[in-house]
Amino acid sequence: MRKKCLIFLSIVLTICLSMVGFSSSSFAKEKSVVYLSLADYTGPIAGLNVPADKGTEDYIKDINAKGGVDGVKIKFIGIDTRYDVARAVSAYKRYRRTPKLLVVNSIGTGIARAVGRLLARDKRVQLTPGDGEFQAHLGSTFIWGPAYQDAFAASMDWVMDDWKSKGKSGAPVVGYLNWDNAYGREHLRGGKQYAEKLGIKMLPPEFFPPGTLKHDVYLTRLAKAGANYIHAGGIDPTPTNVIRDAYALGLTKKIQFTTGYWGPTALGLSVHAKALEGIVNYSFFLRGEDTKMNKTVTDLWKKYRGSLDKLNGVYGMGIAWGMTYVGALKIALNSVGYEKLKGVDMYKAYQGITGFERAGIQGPCAYASDSRRGSREIKIYRVKGGKIVPITGWQKTPDAVSLHKF
């Protein structure tokens, strides 16, 4: 029994090892380039990463099925790093010497910092969510859309407009509630200064550990301090749960809640529709009803994933990454050709892709030699009748990164 088990185990191990070996040997056969995603499929931000990478993967699959980019096929490799820096570094080092590895998508600030050091040396493009520090220190790290603080500043503009349209005088009081980590503090680095410039009174920010069960303490404190607006941060389902707590406390009627990029999606909406009614959400990619109107996204989703019920806006964002990659790849291939193509060419291409359109999923590409922002526009949405509907068109975000000294 024991022996059989051991033999079985060793067979499984050899198969695994040979598969790993096989994977590295099968690269060079056809003209192909690599897109590496240091993803989190099973960790705390899987809810964001899984649908997004599905979008990229499907888009790349589609491009490959159509014959690739000028005959060059794209390989999508998704490694599950579980939001762990050590694993991400190890994963990147595994593929570091892969000749045609062009772009690495790092989820999470910690990973982006650690892997970014290596990527900067290799002059390879790194994509990362929205930390303004990468715009402040121009390097090889590009962010997906506007920096968190830019978008937060734009939402402050909206708050001012909303405040005035309600016919109230003076300035509103804004509370801020987010995770107790680097991501949770990023919005304020510049965003706070911008809000104060507008005359908005920012309450002391509240930070809570991810995985908190109830957020009553923070919400009541903000409410007591007289907040008119509260920004609920975190990655879904955290903001949904925060607002749900606020609803139970009866705060949603008095206080307007706003959420950021990773706010409520259709999934949370279907169950917590009552609690989420009326909240505002700003986003640099299409979400909710807008996503369902975008033909590029829906076609791809129908082709690979089936019914539209579970379509998530984040899927569209993933497609936009894929589009940018393909667009930049075209530029790079035109300038140096496939044989000479290296990470650094892609790095140049990413800087030259300014104004690239991505089927309207996201504003025009803002990558340039002095800009690392994926786009400058955000759209503001509101939950109405259990649906996420846009209340504004694309709006240009202010530059809040420059307001903070990094």
Added chain:
Amino acid sequence: MIGFLQQAITGLMIGSLYALVGVAVVLVYKSTHVVSLAHGQLVAFGALFFWLFFGGLGIPFWISLIPAFVLTALMGLLIERLALRPLIGQPLFAAFFMTFAIFIVLEGIFVLYLKGESRALPAFLPTGNIEIYGISMPINQLISFFVAILLFIALSLIFRYTKVGLGMRATAEDHRLAQSAGVNVRNIFSYIWILSAIVAAIAGIATANVMDIYYMLPYIGINGLIVAICGGLDSLPGALIVGLFLGVVENVGAGYLDPIVGGGVKDVAAYVVLLLVLLIRPYGLFGLVRIERI
């Protein structure tokens, strides 16, 4: 004052959830001397199974409780049979790490099913608040608070008055002694895991009432562990009292200390309390002090 009481009450409600998980951990430790990390996953799976029947298939509340309990109990039984029974007589730390490995296995399955998404239970308890002297209490949490208390009383009664309970107490005292007195220790281990899994499932369903079912849910198991250790690993009342106390400390700590130190007190408050408790009473607040002989 009202503010303080309000925070304390909210803390008590959350504390009842911690207490439930803590009780589940204590149950297992009491008779098998295994400190289990795997309970976090049992909590999550209990909630998930319940969601499958209640939210997914739309079966009425009371009926869907049954399959949820049965499935979670089955999981507890399987864990005991397949993974922990071979480790009887081996170093206790191997067993502890085994529960961590089980945690990872179940986490994989949990994520495999959810694919990074979250599930939310439809409201199954009356929503709304009761106001008493200006302190508002959500009804659904009040119910889960009393469920915790009732469950605790039921468990105490089982331990006190049934034959199985007697066997469990005997096993808790000394495995060999119990065995020579005619108690089937193996069966007792299975019963304990089933019982503990059901308690975990109840905790899971109660937790899913305030928090969506997603990746972070199993990590309430760590809070359960803190509760179990603070209260003394072999004391059921300890788990209940410390669980409630911990909820209050977390909430009140976050309420009064956060503005001073700049946030995030909630997490660390529990650990500071744990350290203090252990320094003053090394076997937990209500744990049995073992007299060592050489």
Added chain:
Amino acid sequence: MRPCGVFDKSYTLDIAIIRTWQHWVILISALILLYIFPLFGSYYLISLMNSLAISVIVVLGLQIVTGYCGQISFGQAAFMAIGAFTSSILTIKLGFSFWIALPLSGIVAGAIGIIGGAPSLRIKGMYLAMATIAIHFVVIWLILHLEITGSFKGLFPPPPSLGGFEFDTDERMYYIIMTVMFIMTYAARNLSRTTVGRAFVAIRDNDLAGEVMGVNLYYYKLLAFFIACFYAGVAGSLWAHWITVVDCEQFTLIHALEYVGMLIIGGMGSIPGVFFGVLFIRILNEVVMFTSPVLAKALPWLGTSPAAALGLTAFGLAVVIFLIFEPRGLAHRWEIFKASYRLYPFAY
């Protein structure tokens, strides 16, 4: 590890680490192999060796405090963080060179480790384990909230340099890390045959009995924590200057649990066990991590993220099965093998 017919004729021989000339040959050739490895090893393997060696140093410390002295600690990741941040602060803000910061960060981590180990004077077993988990969270919280540690922004320590030569690649760092690992391994191995080591073992086997025999419990327990945290601090310093960026997200409780897991899988109270344990867990981790994308490619209906979840399950299952068959760790098997080799060709 010695063949049949080799006997210890004197006490010096009995406690010698290296007993026969064959041992010297094996040791020296292994060392040479270790140092010329970058000449033929692939880049990935070299960087993997680096991270393995850093884990080995951490787990060696854990072996001393848990395996030898019997005090369970889940704080290794936090003390590694302390080492990493100390080293970064020393090099960035105070301008120390790496070579001074390396031992200093070990000492600082060790000193804080004494505070962290102080509960062990009263608390035992699982209670102590939980106390160290508490210490982990308190330390990480402090790092996140103190200004000197860069708060959430992290610190960017420079790579080590020696007379203008920068150790800024994995191949260069390899030599530093391997040398430190070798010294630390020797020190740990040597410890077990000194007074201190014997006192530790006495405390592990029965602390009260040890005290009766005249072992100063307070002193030795704190010493064990100091040494363990010193190891973790040194490992942290190496990690910091190897990755060249530190923030508190790099040191999680999962790591601390994994280190203890490596110790249990390798075997308590054995230095080779440390190497076995680290290799088992880390290689399993890497295999799982890199198999899942291949699996997703081979089975397109499965998809990338479910494959990753399956990988996680496989990792857990492998550990479960391993523990069922070998609950005393690989070192136990190694001892059995050594004993049978020593008797070969006789049955006993």
